Ligand SMILES: Nc1ncnc2c1ncn2[C@@H]1O[C@H](COP(=O)(O)OP(=O)(O)O)[C@@H](O)[C@H]1O
């Protein structure tokens with residue numbers, strides 16, 4: 001079988017609220033508009049879900065006898081309406097409340113990213129992730145896998161973050177591997193990571209770079225380098241114009257250069273232009289950037305009304321009145337570059 005290339009676009013940040021989810025969603029929509037087949041994986045397990053901001057339809061999943069999701073069943077091809085999806089989300093939340101443990105390993109519908117991650121952690125294999133993908137109400141041809149914003153799910157994730165030993169990267173790797181093999185037309189995976197560059201986001205970036213560098217993985221990871229899939233990483237560190245955000249972001253990029261070589265810092269909602277930003281970066285962390293060969297490294301995305309509208313309206317057309325703005329995003333995110 002000939003090798004297939006899947007691009008892996010990743011969005012992380014030092015701080016929250018800087019535009020990761022906005023840019024990740026725009027990225028997936030632009031890819032789909034360009035005829036590619038992207039899955040947008042919402043890995044922000046800290047309590048914000050793409051299903052809160054976008055008008056998404058959950059898949060109708062196959063259930064086990066106890067009413068929980070059969071994570072080994074193939075897709076049904078059916079999707080709930082946005083209203084049914086909201087009602088189901090409410091029922092999952094209410095069932096978890098006060099009895100989070102009971103459903104911990106037996107998730108109720110609708111499915112979230114949390115569920116295949118748990119499944120891979122427990123079994124060391126991917127779930128049928130293809131059966132868990134959501135769609136937008138106005139079919140934009142993006143496949144979505146939102147995270148849960150239900151309190152008990154978030155608490156569980158936070159326990160993993162800080163408490164029990166949990167190999168996030170391994171579980172995440174199996175989930176990605178599942179997508180690659182179960183969605184044969186898949187060309188791109190876009191991952192929206194949690195805020196912060198320690199813990200899971202850092203491990204995910206290291207995983208991304210390990211794929212880029214072709215380094216060996218631990219034995220219990222998917223056999224990535226045996227083909228037939230080649231992963232081509234395209235990771236971004238999103239920052240605001242706030243120096244307290246840009247400077248630690250640049251410091252991370254410079255210090256992790258060897259470990260995460262393709263990570264690109266992007267200043268989002270910029271109104272000043274790159275010259276002012278670069279001058280500030282040179283004055284404050286210039287020597288560090290120069291040592292890493294990164295002194296001109298910043299990219300920018302302007303404050304854009306099309307991007308601002310995305311979660312406000314639950315959707316935005318990338319080829320409508322904001323077409324020019326989205327062309328700019330296509331260039332900044334290197335979406336038409338050869339992987
Ligand atoms: N380039 C942009 N222009 C205008 N508004 C933006 C832009 N990027 C993000 N926003 C707005 O900023 C807020 C935070 O963005 P979000 O993507 O949710 O951040 P994060 O995922 O990093 O927490 C949202 O209200 C979003 O609409």
Ligand SMILES: [Mg+2]
Nearest residue numbers: 020021044048
């Ligand atoms: Mg977000």
